[in-house]
Amino acid sequence: QVQLVESGGGLVQPGGSLRLSCAASGIIFSAYRMGWYRQAPGKQRELVARITSGGSTNYADFVKGRFTISRDNAKNTVYLQMNSLKPEDTALYYCRADHIAGVRDYWGQGTQVTVSS
Numbered sequence: 001q002v003q004l005v006e007s008g009g010g011l012v013q014p015g016g017s018l019r020l021s022c023a024a025s026g027i028i029f030s031a032y033r034m035g036w037y038r039q040a041p042g043k044q045r046e047l048v049a050r051i052t053s054g055g056s057t058n059y060a061d062f063v064k065g066r067f068t069i070s071r072d073n074a075k076n077t078v079y080l081q082m083n084s085l086k087p088e089d090t091a092l093y094y095c096r097a098d099h100i101a102g103v104r105d106y107w108g109q110g111t112q113v114t115v116s117s
Contacts, residue, residue: 002026002106004095009111012085016115020080022095022108027076029053033098034071034078038091038113045094049080053100063089085115 008020020036035050049059049069057069068081078095095108 002097004097004106004108006093006095006108006111009093009113011114011116013117014085014087014115016085017081017083018085018113020082020093020095020111020113022078022080024076024078024095024097027097027106029076029097030073031100033100034069035096035098036069036078036080037094037096038089039094039110040088040091043091048093050098051078082113085113087115089113090115 003025004022006022008018012018030053033050033052036048037045038048039045047060048063049067051057051069051071066084071078091113092110093113094110096105098105
Protein backbone atom coordinates (compact mmCIF):
# COMPACT_ATOMS: atom_id res chain seq x y z
CA GLN A 1 0.00 0.00 0.00
CA VAL A 2 1.40 3.34 -1.05
CA GLN A 3 1.43 6.13 1.50
CA LEU A 4 2.70 9.68 1.34
CA VAL A 5 2.52 11.34 4.73
CA GLU A 6 3.16 15.06 4.97
CA SER A 7 4.09 16.86 8.16
CA GLY A 8 5.52 20.16 9.34
CA GLY A 9 2.74 22.54 8.49
CA GLY A 10 1.38 25.10 10.89
CA LEU A 11 0.83 28.75 11.66
CA VAL A 12 3.74 31.11 11.15
CA GLN A 13 4.17 34.86 11.03
CA PRO A 14 5.13 36.64 7.81
CA GLY A 15 8.86 36.38 7.27
CA GLY A 16 9.04 33.14 9.21
CA SER A 17 10.11 29.66 8.15
CA LEU A 18 8.71 26.16 8.07
CA ARG A 19 10.09 22.84 6.93
CA LEU A 20 7.69 20.36 5.42
CA SER A 21 8.43 16.65 5.21
CA CYS A 22 6.84 13.92 3.15
CA ALA A 23 7.60 10.32 4.05
CA ALA A 24 6.87 7.77 1.34
CA SER A 25 6.24 4.07 1.76
CA GLY A 26 5.16 1.30 -0.58
CA ILE A 27 7.09 2.65 -3.58
CA ILE A 28 10.60 2.37 -4.96
CA PHE A 29 11.42 5.93 -3.97
CA SER A 30 14.31 6.36 -6.39
CA ALA A 31 11.98 5.63 -9.32
CA TYR A 32 9.86 8.68 -8.59
CA ARG A 33 10.15 12.38 -9.09
CA MET A 34 8.89 14.05 -5.95
CA GLY A 35 7.02 17.31 -5.87
CA TRP A 36 5.29 19.77 -3.61
CA TYR A 37 2.07 21.38 -4.75
CA ARG A 38 -0.28 23.75 -3.01
CA GLN A 39 -3.89 24.76 -3.18
CA ALA A 40 -5.33 27.87 -1.63
CA PRO A 41 -9.08 28.26 -1.06
CA GLY A 42 -10.87 29.02 -4.30
CA LYS A 43 -7.77 28.44 -6.39
CA GLN A 44 -6.41 25.59 -8.47
CA ARG A 45 -3.67 23.33 -7.24
CA GLU A 46 -0.29 24.55 -8.43
CA LEU A 47 3.25 23.24 -8.57
CA VAL A 48 5.61 24.67 -5.96
CA ALA A 49 8.78 22.64 -6.52
CA ARG A 50 9.90 19.32 -7.92
CA ILE A 51 13.00 17.16 -7.60
CA THR A 52 14.20 14.17 -9.60
CA SER A 53 15.77 11.11 -8.07
CA GLY A 54 19.13 12.50 -9.12
CA GLY A 55 18.51 15.78 -7.35
CA SER A 56 17.66 18.09 -10.23
CA THR A 57 15.14 20.69 -9.14
CA ASN A 58 12.72 23.16 -10.57
CA TYR A 59 10.66 25.80 -8.82
CA ALA A 60 7.67 27.96 -9.45
CA ASP A 61 8.69 31.56 -10.00
CA PHE A 62 6.80 32.72 -6.93
CA VAL A 63 9.02 30.68 -4.57
CA LYS A 64 12.43 31.00 -6.22
CA GLY A 65 15.01 32.14 -3.73
CA ARG A 66 12.72 31.45 -0.76
CA PHE A 67 11.93 27.72 -0.86
CA THR A 68 14.28 24.77 -1.23
CA ILE A 69 13.27 21.23 -2.08
CA SER A 70 15.49 18.30 -1.16
CA ARG A 71 15.21 14.56 -0.79
CA ASP A 72 16.84 11.80 1.20
CA ASN A 73 16.60 8.60 -0.83
CA ALA A 74 17.82 6.54 2.11
CA LYS A 75 14.90 7.76 4.22
CA ASN A 76 12.31 7.84 1.41
CA THR A 77 11.59 11.42 2.36
CA VAL A 78 11.29 14.71 0.52
CA TYR A 79 11.52 18.08 2.23
CA LEU A 80 10.46 21.62 1.50
CA GLN A 81 12.31 24.33 3.39
CA MET A 82 10.22 27.48 3.25
CA ASN A 83 11.79 30.79 4.24
CA SER A 84 10.58 34.38 4.07
CA LEU A 85 7.00 33.20 4.12
CA LYS A 86 4.28 35.54 2.93
CA PRO A 87 0.53 35.57 3.62
CA GLU A 88 -0.04 34.54 0.01
CA ASP A 89 1.84 31.29 0.72
CA THR A 90 -1.10 30.21 2.86
CA ALA A 91 -2.44 26.98 1.38
CA LEU A 92 -2.79 23.26 1.78
CA TYR A 93 0.53 21.76 0.69
CA TYR A 94 0.55 18.37 -0.97
CA CYS A 95 3.30 15.90 -1.71
CA ARG A 96 3.24 14.04 -5.01
CA ALA A 97 5.23 11.03 -6.21
CA ASP A 98 5.40 10.88 -10.00
CA HIS A 99 6.90 7.79 -11.61
CA ILE A 100 9.74 8.63 -13.97
CA ALA A 101 8.04 6.68 -16.78
CA GLY A 102 4.88 8.67 -16.24
CA VAL A 103 2.81 5.56 -15.63
CA ARG A 104 1.43 6.45 -12.22
CA ASP A 105 1.44 9.02 -9.50
CA TYR A 106 0.41 9.28 -5.88
CA TRP A 107 -0.66 12.14 -3.65
CA GLY A 108 -0.52 12.74 0.06
CA GLN A 109 -3.36 14.13 2.12
CA GLY A 110 -1.82 17.54 2.54
CA THR A 111 -0.54 19.70 5.37
CA GLN A 112 -1.88 23.17 6.10
CA VAL A 113 0.42 26.16 6.05
CA THR A 114 -0.99 29.43 7.34
CA VAL A 115 1.04 32.62 7.23
CA SER A 116 -0.54 35.32 9.33
CA SER A 117 0.31 37.87 11.97
